[in-house]
Amino acid sequence: MPELFSWAESVPEWAVDLPGVWKNKRNNGYRVPHNLADMLGWNPNARDGAKILERTLKSPMLQPWVGDFLMEHQKSAVGHALKRPASNVWAPPGSGKTLCGLVWLCAAGVNFKLVVTRAIARGTWKEEIRKYTSLRPQLLMGQAAEPFDPEAGTVYITAWETLIHWGPVLSKMGVDSMVMDEIHCAKNPKRVFAVLGADGQRQWKSRENISANAAELSKNSKRRLGLTATPIPNRPRDLWAQLDLIEPWQWGTFHTFGVRYCGGFEDTYGWKYDGLSNERELNDRLKLVKHKTSQKAMAANLPPKRRQVVHLSHEEQNRPAGGFKRDIQRASKMGNHEGLFEVYLMEAATRKRNYVIERATEAARCGQKVTVFTGRRKDCEFLAEKIEKHFSKEGLPARVWWAHGGLTTEKRDEIRGEYMGHTGAGVLIATGDSMGESINLQKTDLALIVMLPWTPRQIRQWEGRFVRLGGDRPVLVSYVIAEGTVDDDVAEVLLDKLPAVGAVAEDEMITEFEESFSASEGDLLARIVSATNA
Numbered sequence: 001m002p003e004l005f006s007w008a009e010s011v012p013e014w015a016v017d018l019p020g021v022w023k024n025k026r027n028n029g030y031r032v033p034h035n036l037a038d039m040l041g042w043n044p045n046a047r048d049g050a051k052i053l054e055r056t057l058k059s060p061m062l063q064p065w066v067g068d069f070l071m072e073h074q075k076s077a078v079g080h081a082l083k084r085p086a087s088n089v090w091a092p093p094g095s096g097k098t099l100c101g102l103v104w105l106c107a108a109g110v111n112f113k114l115v116v117t118r119a120i121a122r123g124t125w126k127e128e129i130r131k132y133t134s135l136r137p138q139l140l141m142g143q144a145a146e147p148f149d150p151e152a153g154t155v156y157i158t159a160w161e162t163l164i165h166w167g168p169v170l171s172k173m174g175v176d177s178m179v180m181d182e183i184h185c186a187k188n189p190k191r192v193f194a195v196l197g198a199d200g201q202r203q204w205k206s207r208e209n210i211s212a213n214a215a216e217l218s219k220n221s222k223r224r225l226g227l228t229a230t231p232i233p234n235r236p237r238d239l240w241a242q243l244d245l246i247e248p249w250q251w252g253t254f255h256t257f258g259v260r261y262c263g264g265f266e267d268t269y270g271w272k273y274d275g276l277s278n279e280r281e282l283n284d285r286l287k288l289v290k291h292k293t294s295q296k297a298m299a300a301n302l303p304p305k306r307r308q309v310v311h312l313s314h315e316e317q318n319r320p321a322g323g324f325k326r327d328i329q330r331a332s333k334m335g336n337h338e339g340l341f342e343v344y345l346m347e348a349a350t351r352k353r354n355y356v357i358e359r360a361t362e363a364a365r366c367g368q369k370v371t372v373f374t375g376r377r378k379d380c381e382f383l384a385e386k387i388e389k390h391f392s393k394e395g396l397p398a399r400v401w402w403a404h405g406g407l408t409t410e411k412r413d414e415i416r417g418e419y420m421g422h423t424g425a426g427v428l429i430a431t432g433d434s435m436g437e438s439i440n441l442q443k444t445d446l447a448l449i450v451m452l453p454w455t456p457r458q459i460r461q462w463e464g465r466f467v468r469l470g471g472d473r474p475v476l477v478s479y480v481i482a483e484g485t486v487d488d489d490v491a492e493v494l495l496d497k498l499p500a501v502g503a504v505a506e507d508e509m510i511t512e513f514e515e516s517f518s519a520s521e522g523d524l525l526a527r528i529v530s531a532t533n534a
Contacts, residue, residue, distance in 0.1 A: 006037040015040075019252025019260055033250035034084065035288040049079035056082075056107040061133055061153075066103070071096065073293045078103050080291035081225055086246045088183070088226040091293035093464020094442065097227040098128045101179040104225050105155060106133060111176035112150040114221075116214070118182050119159040121438035123413050125181070129155050144169040160185040160210050167213030175221040182438055183226035184457065186214040186245060187238045189254040211241055218245045229464055231290070233457035236282075236504050237262045237273040247289060282504065307463075307477045312355055314484050321350040321378065344486035346375035349451040351482045356383060356450055359478075361390045364398040364425040368445035371419075373432040373462060375451035377404040380429045387427055398425035405434045416441065432462055441465040447477045452490045 008030050015021060020033040032040075053075060057067035070078075073091070077100050081087035091097050105113045113135070115125055122139055129137040136151075140158040144165040150156070150173070158166045160182070180186070188211035192204040206212045218224055226246050232238050240257040243250075251257055255271065258264040261282045263275025324347045331340040356372055363370045374380060384402035391398050401419055403412045412434060419428045420443050428441070432451060435441070436458065444466045453459045466475045481487040 006032045006034065008032050008037075011036070012040070017260075019256040020250040021252075033247065035247070035250065035285045038288045039284060047083050049082040052082040052107055053079045053103070056103060059106050061106040061110075061135055062103065063132055063134070066099075066132055070099070070103070074100050074103075077291045077293055082107055085222065086224045086289070088228070088231070088242065088246045088290040089293070090228060090231050090290055092467075093229040093461060094440075094467055095229075095293055097181070097229070098125060099132055101181065101225060101227055102128060102132050102155075105177050105179060106135075108177045108223060110152045112173070113155045114170065114175045114178045115155060115157045116160060116163060116178065116180050116217075117157065118185065118438040119161045119409050120412060120434075121181065122157050122159055122409075124439065125155075125157050140166050147173045160214070163210050163213045163217070164208055167217050171213075171216045171220045175217065177223040178217070178221040178225070180214070180218075180224065180226045180245060183228045183242050183245060184230050184233050184238065186211040187233055187241045189237075189241045191215050191241075214245055215241075215248070219248045230457040230460045232504060234455050235262070235274055236276050239504070243289065276504065279504070286504070306474070308479070310355075310478055310480045312352060312480065312482050316355065317351040317482050318354045319351075320347050321353075321382075323378075324350075341486070345451050345490070346379075348482045348485035348487045349375035350379060351485065352450050352480050353379070353383060353386070355480060356448060357386050357390055359446075359448060360387050360427045361394065361396070363446050364391060364396050364427065365394075367425045369419070369422070369425065369443060370427045370446045370448065371435075371441055371444045371466065372427065372429045372448045372450055373436060374429060375431065377406050377431065380404045380431060383429045384427075387429070396425065398427065400426065401428045403428070403430040403434055405431060407434070413439075419443070432458060436465060437461045439465060442467070442475075443473070444475055445473055447475060449477065449479045452479060452481065452487055 007024075009028075011021065011030050011032060015032075015036060016023075016030075018033075018036060021036065022031040023029075024031065056062070056078075057070075074096050077089045077091060077097075081089060081100070081104050089097060089100060091100075101115065105115075117125055122141075126137040126139065129135055133155075134153070136154045138151075138154050138156050140156055141162065142165070144162075147169055158170075188209060190207060190209070191212040192206055194202050195205055197203045206216065224246055226242060228242070231242060237254075237258055239261075240251060240254050243257075252260075254273075255264070258271070258273030261276070261278050262273040263277040264271055264273045266272075324343060327343045328340065328347075331343050356374070360370050360372065372383065374383065380402040384400050388400045390396075391400065399418075399422055401415045403415045407415075415428070416435070416439055419426060420440065422443075428435075430436075432449075432453065441447075442465070447463075447466050449462060453462055463477055466477065481490075
């Protein structure tokens with residue numbers, strides 16, 4: 001285990017209560033996080049990332065052409081990550097983060113290499129390892145067995161979804177180099193719970209969730225690299241869990257982080273951490289642990305993207321599908337406002353069916369490929385059936401696919417492969433949850449976002465499926481709003497979250513999206529509650 005901290009006899013007064021700083025009462029010294037040490041000019045354990053990258057690109061573990069294939073923004077990201085044992089790479093979807101992770105893994109020679117990613121992305125990592133390296137990919141799936149002897153020259157791949165099973169086994173073994181792909185999947189700060197011991201003292205026990213297992217695994221890994229396009233899925237408080245995975249113990253507890261950087265305060269109902277405070281200090285510390293690739297740097301190598309917002313008047317909408325009344329009552333009864341919000345968004349999505357069918361048919365006539373992100377499983381199947389009938393009626397030689405969470409990961413990956421490999425017109429209808437993250441859909445001409453995203457993470461991830469390296473065509477991303485529905489208010493919810501997210505994540509796309517929508521009057525939560533009580 002590398003040294004995670006530096007020690008100092010004293011620190012500036014403003015840094016005494018900084019999250020991660022700990023005073024040793026024995027010698028009155030201070031344990032100082034590396035990012036603070038860098039801010040103070042101590043530079044502990046810093047290495048020359050550019051030189052390490054140059055040596056790594058000559059490694060027999062990488063294909064000889066990778067050095068010429070890497071783009072400048074990728075070299076910059078890997079060089080930064082190689083400076084220290086721990087780093088976080090923030091880069092837009094499709095910017096080539098997987099290849100960055102593979103080059104970083106090869107820098108440590110032949111040892112125990114592990115990748116943790118989304119279940120749906122395991123196949124992509126397997127393909128990329130075979131394409132870019134001489135290493136062997138090995139999937140760790142299902143229930144974990146006993147600890148095993150890692151084979152030299154093998155990259156082990158497991159999923160966030162199965163980390164509850166594999167985490168304890170891998171933690172006992174100790175990992176040399178670990179890439180945490182889509183690290184925002186472990187944003188949950190609740191990793192332990194308190195119990196009373198036999199002596200009456202409070203004891204802390206680990207929870208059985210993804211974040212808790214990831215934290216334990218991280219503490220037992222020598223080198224850690226995080227990859228994400230959405231470092232702040234919802235609010236700045238989401239950052240703590242990811243930073244604590246990259247640099248264990250260096251960011252203090254979630255509470256101390258929340259109070260200092262998220263405007264934490266206590267009210268009648270407990271502590272709230274929904275704001276942004278000490279923004280400059282937070283960004284100064286983040287510069288030393290993360291590398292941000294701008295949208296502009298990546299877009300220089302991509303076809304253009306356009307975004308449009310389409311408003312459907314009440315007359316242009318069809319009647320909503322049935323079955324929502326029961327879902328609304330169930331969510332209301334449970335007091336689940338976020339769940340109720342989702343139900344209203346799904347209901348609004350079904351009002352757009354006729355528009356989607358007409359727009360997809362029009363695009364197919366032009367030989368285009370279309371992806372539709374809609375609200376629920378029934379909608380995927382319904383739209384696929386109706387669009388197929390339209391194509392058959394008009395004699396259009398276009399294919400139709402549908403996918404949702406009810407299908408296995410393997411089946412969804414097969415559908416994605418068929419869609420990407422198809423050279424003619426075609427339509428893929430899917431839920432955003434099933435196909436909106438960690439996969440490639442850049443062979444798309446038109447993306448219809450029918451169920452609107454309501455978090456910054458969904459905006460970034462959904463659009464990132466279509467605008468990514470390897471794309472060879474311009475794409476139009478079209479957001480469809482049903483007027484008079486909850487869609488009218490989604491911008492208000494987003495605009496409440498976007499400024500703080502954009503300020504810390506330095507996200508140009510978030511700013512663009514913010515400008516695309518106009519906030520409407522009224523509070524969404526109040527509207528939902530009043531509709532429920534009516």
